[in-house]
Amino acid sequence: MSPQLEELAGLARKNLPDLLPTLGYCVLWLLVRWVFYKSLRAYFKTLPATSVLKNVGMQEKVLEESFAIIGAVVATVLGFMAFQQSDRGTCGLLNTRGCFRDWPNGTDGDVGGRKDPTGAIALYHNVELGWYLHYLIKHHLGMGMVDNLQMHLHHFSTITLLLISYLLNLHRAGVLVLALLNISNPFLHVAKVVHYLEAKGDTVAFLAFAVAFFLSRIVAYPLVVLRATVLESWQVHPPFLDPARHLPVYLAANGLLLLLMVMQVQWMAGIVRLLLKAVGGSKDDFKKEGASVDYAKTKAGGVDAHAKGE
Template identity: 25%
Template sequence: MNSHHALQWLPSYLVPFVSLSYPTPPPVNPDSFHHSAYYKTGMLDGCLIITCIAVMAVLRDIIRIFVLEPFARWKLTRTWERSNSHHIQQNGKKNDLINGNGHAGHANGDSKPKGVMSARDARKIHRSVLRFAEQGWSAIYYIFQWSFGFYVHRNLPTQALNPTELWSNYPHIPLAGPLKLYYLTQTAFYIHQVLILNAEARRKDHVQMMTHHVLTIFLIVMSYFCNFTRIGCLIMVLMDWNDIFLPVAKMFRYIGLYTLCDITFTWFLISWFVARHVLFVIVIKSAWFDGPRLISVGWVPELGHYYSEGTYDTFVYLLVALQVIQIIWFWMICRIAWRVISGQGASDDRSDDESEEEKKSQ
């Protein structure tokens, strides 16, 4: 469908903000998306990215404030009330035995009314509610976006274990509508994440996260305009797969479901290693050796050929840099895994420390 024809009622300057730009006739014999509309790339694509960032910001706040935070507050308050009720019953039985008169006294002379939440507990619950909601948005996004990316990947003639099709018949232009939309929404998400990182309280790994997001944005944009979209799509699908499980594990932890947290975290650890240190390394190896071997045409920008020694080396070196960051993170993840194995439970080294927040608030 040509969305420009469907949006004739909009002023022309608003159309790029709500639809894919640069529609073009489909290729004669496409190897994928046979019934899709096709598009070229250009600077107007940034308009739709801006819209996606705004939509993500609104959706994040709506879901966080009206769905995730109320649920987490209800769950944690309910857990606290049950724990407190059990504590009162235990104290009551002890006092009955001590007094011998059937009336529970105040242990240790504590005159504070039972059933009233302390300021410390209220701060702890409030912090967990906020963290649960933040991680909930990430989990929701990655679930939907990975599903969309997997659909796009399944319709492309590419395979993670045999990635030579990433380079055959380069350049792969024009772009099918779903692939282009996937790229633009992913770019919008990582720009949105950069804005969030700088708006919220800084975590221990702020520098690493910023480096990762900026590097990812640069790789997405570079692969988009240099027509390396098939390798870009495969990499994003690999990355998003295990990004589903870490926020879910954190969500379980913040609402006190520690066993589910440890199980989910263990699965996250396995999926991370397979996706980011096995399959991603295979992709990097293919980029290093298969790309120069299979791409036969050099730098001809007017025909969509952006392969040159300089641009391609830059692209590969950035992929290697991304892997280095992920190796550092994997080491941190293994430290958390050791805590799980040793029975201490999963905790996130990369998050801010609860005790530090409490000291600041006192």
């Protein structure tokens, strides 16, 4: 093994014990989801027969997105806390050079030290890793809907980025990336619940999500994140993710970030189609287009029938 890879392996071995709580948070998310689903299903039984929530397929969709709102809010709050501790003065949206200063060993003091006395950075990574791990196995336990291949790629990419971020002391840039990506998630899941329930404000909720997604993932993501990780990461001194010295990490991190960019552009295309239907089309056209870009599949066994009637 080359000295560079040995150095990175040493960092990963040293930091790995900090991520052991991830397994506990995964179990916790599963337990909370089970209680949440059981409580809401009991409530659904009390609704009148005319309620849209008497349909099993609609129940599954509302349960999925309602619980996702909880996860999105938790991630947003913890991300903000971690961002506050992650050298924010010189590692932020307008100045990313500080994200790379003194890597790889000079960032040790950020975690659990004077720059992060609350442990917010480690907590954020553990809770987020637990969330995405629970997402990969929840439907095997009979909870939640099944995601398609694209969403599984998204989950695996995010898990890998979280691991690279913490294990290799790249948490300054990692927290910035993840906090930026999480901004639009609460808007998305609220808009989907409102849409499923056909409640008032359907179009307004979707427009709010579309604006948040466009600004954070289509505008800020390439201008801040990709510019920093692709270009600035090897321009600072001492070099951070220098392609000549740490090429595997440079390629892995930027490859995953570029993959996310491609998926986000594809999602934005679907959002634009929905936006056109919301503004100029009929309500039925809007519902039909919304179903076509919903990446969560319904569960097998009697639930799929609802999708055909949407």
